[in-house]
Amino acid sequence: MENNELWENVLGDIELQISRPNFLTWLKHSKLLDKNEREGIVMVGLPNNFAKEWVKSRYHKLILGSLRNIDGSIKNVDYTVVNQNPLRPPHTAAKNAQEEASFLESQSPLLEPEVNPKTNLNPRYTFDSFVVGSSNEIAHAAAEAVAKDIGKKYNPLFVYGGVGLGKTHLIQAVGNRVAARHKHAVNVLYASSEKFINDVVWAVRNRRMEDVKKKYRDIDVLIVDDIQFIGGKTATEQEFFYTFNTLYEHNKQIIISSDRPPNSIPTLEERLRSRFEGGMIVDVGYPDYETRLAILKTKARERGFFIDDKVLEEVAARVQKNIRELEGVLNKVVFYEQCKNEKIDEKKLNEIISEAVQVTPKNITANDVVRAVADFFEVAPNDITNRSRKQEVVQPRQIAMYLLRDMLKLSYPHIGDRLGKRDHTTAIHACEKITKECSRDPGLNQKILLIKERLYKM
Amino acid sequence: MKLILLKTNLVDALGSVERAVNESSSLPILKHALVKTVGGKILLVGTNLELAIEYSLPGKVIEGGEIAVPFSLFNSLIKNLMAERVAIEEKDRKITITTDNYEAVLQGQDAAEFPIIPSIQKQTPPLLFPTELFRGALQNVIVAAQYSDIRPEISGVYFKCSGRMITLAATDGFRLAEEKINLPPTASSQDTAAIIPLKTASEALKMFKGSEEITVCIEPNQILLSSPNEKIISRLIDGSFPEYHAVIPHHPPHEVTVNRAEFINAVRLASPFSGRANDVIVRLGENKKVLEVYSVDSALGESLYKIPVKGKGERFSIIFNWKYLLDGLKVFSGNEVTLGVTSSDRAVLLQNPKEPNLLYVVMPIKG
Incomplete structure (x- = not known):
């Protein structure tokens, strides 16, 4: 039985045995976090220390009994605190939201929000933070050319490559550069293909296709990530095709990313494929050792960490396939050094790397x-x-x-x-x-x- | 349980614990406060499950025990008593309040029903430092904090201790206040950091009035602030406080110093003419000798206030939300305040050369 389902059953059982306010206060927001099959220990997460203390002392027997009724292999329950939301002053919240809304437009933020709500671009993805190596220099050069001369040079720009190699970074960097250079004169929109699909589905259901058409056709630079997912979804493909044509005819820039070249997306319609192939197709490959090392150094510097070059070299040599994994390992190394104040030795590093690289596949036959x-x-x-x-x-x-x-x-x-x-x-x-x-x-x-x-x- | 107390002591204790008792809770026991004796001490405890306040008050314990009392009834009875001394006796969950010429009986709740207050393990040595320094700094930075649904990590006050320096900071995304406290050599310290929820911080500000030193213990998800007779335990906000150092302007090119009281006055006078965005214009005029605080409303009219300035700077004109500006001016205590300006769309730094540990950064409104 799934953990969630198990816990729902337990809660359903307990709800009948204690008063409603008690249930709402102490157990409503509990979660079953983990079940250690071997030792039969279940870990339950509670929203705060008060709930933890109280549940532990008052409802432990009830919970254990109820769990054992469902699953006899469970021997014990442990509790921990998770999900610490801030204290919410209920009466002020509404007012603040109103207040915030009234001047948000004009008041400049001190700390930039993560994602620009208008363009959907993440400001972290810039050309400056993109590390160029032999595996991605063509893609990088094409992207820079597009950013310089939107809608003219390479249209559409089609970037493909494996997972975690920087496609999103690159195409968002174009958007960010264009947005920064032209400010409000140019409309940039970044959308994942999932977002596009959802918009089309919503429009079909609510008969509001005009809204979607307007949203996507009033744009000067349209960036669509992971286009392979629209393959096989006929209505969406059709809508995308029309949008594409409209934008293309008006010399608007289109940038697309995918995990493989257009001719290997099997479900993609022929006419879309030929459109994609009509522009510039570039790939982002696996970074070589030097590029990986450069990426690690850049990331470390960005965050202000100082890590031994030897450690970085070792990480770059061992983690080869994916930049995201590379970042994950780096984060762990930093965590050990900064939080635990431990100097990383060879053994520890080995442990971290093998932990990160070997994702044990579950139930694959x-x-x-x-x-x-x-x-x-x-x-x-x-x-x-x-x-x-x-x-x-x-x-x-x-x-x-x-x-x-x-x-x-x-x-x-x-x-x-x-x-x-x-x-x-x-x-x-x-x-x-x-x-x-x-x-x-x-x-x-x-x-x-x-x-x-x-x-x-x- | 049988106790004899001075009414004033009890009123103080109730006033402190009141902040943690939630009268609108769906769980009836949370509308109660716990009275209990530990050795010869009397403790009054209240909690809303987000934070708990424990107050230890002097009094005579004739017979020990513990009982949960209905808080608001108990509170209003005690407040209205005229007598100096109050006797409180509990038997079979009936609480009898007696003075010379008055007697009241309340129905209490079993103390075992009262939530267990999470204990602090004290694995890390606590921080100990003068209360006034802490309260002063907290008061200064808390103005910049604001509850936010979207960004829980800034809905609180950032507390960081490193070496012999404590940093408190708060921001709502539009302005930022930071104060550093240099610990006196007698204080003990420990490197640690936490985000204290806004509510906890503002309650803590009202507490610890009579004590000289305050102890702070920080654990992974809770914090304890305590003086010999008051304690507040609260959970912390999960998340990491933004790296705000980058937004503090370093050596802004234009620095002008003005009289703080006059500046405050000018902003107040300009405020009624501001628009929906609370916008007032602060500008350094052509001769660079006066700072003008100006606002205009097409229906109401306009207001212009001139303040003589000292310092170097070119002409500038910046639009502020006057509330943010006023908050910032009020955190300082000296006679003067320095405005550090980079350009009309960049953050502005408020400082007072005589209070080097305190700074306030505010973002202008787009022109």
Whole structure:
């Protein structure tokens, strides 16, 4: 049973046994945070210390009893404080909101809000904070050119690349630069494709298509992130197509990002694909060691941390695939050094890195892997698992072997047996080949990452 | 339980605990205050589950015990008593209040029903420093704080202790106040930081009137402020306070010093003519000798106040929300205040050379 469901049942049970005000005060905002299956200990989160003390002393038996009724393996309950919202003075809140609204327009903020409500751009993403390396210099140059000369040079600009490699950073940087240079003269709008889809769905449902048309067609620079998600959603694709054409005809700049090039988004309509291909297509690849190191140094400096170069070098060498992971490791290192006042030694660093890099896949089976690979390459799963030697399935099969070994740690004979009753040496060869090619061919590396990405989402 | 108390002591205690008792709570026990004896001491405790106040008052304990009393009834009875001494006796949850010529009986609640006040582990050594320094600084910075639904992390007062320096800061996103306290050599300190909820901070300001030193204990999610006879325990705001140092202008190019009282007066006089955004214009005129505080309303008329200035600066003209400006001028106590201006759309720094530990930054209104 899911933790949430379990806790709902427990609360339902307890609600009947204690008075309503007591329930509302002490338990309404409780949460089941974690269930340690092995030791049978359940961790319950409560909104404040008062609730923690009270529940612990008054309702412990009730909660434990109720939990054990549902799940006999539970032996004990522990409590902790989570979710500390600020104290809210109820009577002043409404007034403040009104007051705030009346001058928000004109009063300049002292601390810039995170995201600009009008353009949807995050001010943190600028060209200055973007680290340029060999893997992204073309994309960077194209983006800068677009920012300089909107709507003329490269239209649309299509940026693609793997997860966490800086696509969003780059396309938002264009928006931020344009917004800063032209102030109110140019309308910039950043939207995730999800936002676009939601807007269209809302408009269809409420018969307010005109509103959406107006919103998206009154724009000088339209930035749409993760366009691959609109593939297959016919109404949205159609609307996007019209919007695209309108903007394009009026020489408005369109910037699009995706996790793969337009010709490999299988569900994308042909006419949209050809539109995308008509502009400039650039990719953001995996950063090389020097770029990773530069990124780490920039991030550390941005936040005012001083970290030993040796540590940064080690992190850059070990975390290879994803800039977000890189940042995560950096944050952890900083946390240890600053908060715990511990100097990072080699052992600790190793621990942090392996923790971050090895996301243990949950419940992924060999079949899932095969299916994901087949899906990705658009071949039939059967082709991968039988003895077919068709050329288009050779690489997918090798990748499947590699993934089975890499993610599930299956034995080579087992892998060979599973994928077309092959010898274990074939499996070994495939894994070695893919490993080697991965380090040479960023395209392959990216494909593998995308497949993994899909697997985690399943 | 049987106690004999001086009425004035009890009134003081009730006044302090009142701030933590929530009369509109849905849980009846929260409308009560706990009276209990610990050794020879009498404690009065109130809580609204966000913060708790504990007051220890002098009195004679004839027989120990504990009972939850209905707060507002008890409070109004005691306040209206004329007698000097009050005897309070509890038996079977009936509370009898007796003076020479008066007797009242109240229905109390079992003390076991009263919320347990979270204890502070005191794992880290507490901070100890003079009450007046703390209250003064808190009073100065709290004007810039404002409750915000959207940004919980600024709905409070930032408290940071590092080395022998305590920093208090607050901001509502449009202005910022910061005061540093240099701890006297006798005070004890510990490196720590927390965001104290606005309500807790403003209650704490009204407490600790008679005490010389105040103790502060900070734990991961709660804070304890205490003097020998008063304690306030509250939860803290989760989150990290914004890195505000970047918004404080360093060495603004134009610095003009004016008489503070006159400036306050000028802003007050200009305020009735301000528009919906509370906008008044502060400008340094052509001859750079007078600061003009000007506001105009097409229906009402206009107001112009001239204040002689000292200092260096080019001509400037800045629009302020007069409330923010006035708040800022009032936190200082000296005769003079210095206005540090960069440009009409950048933050303005208010300072007094004689109070170097205190600063106030305010953002202008867009012209």
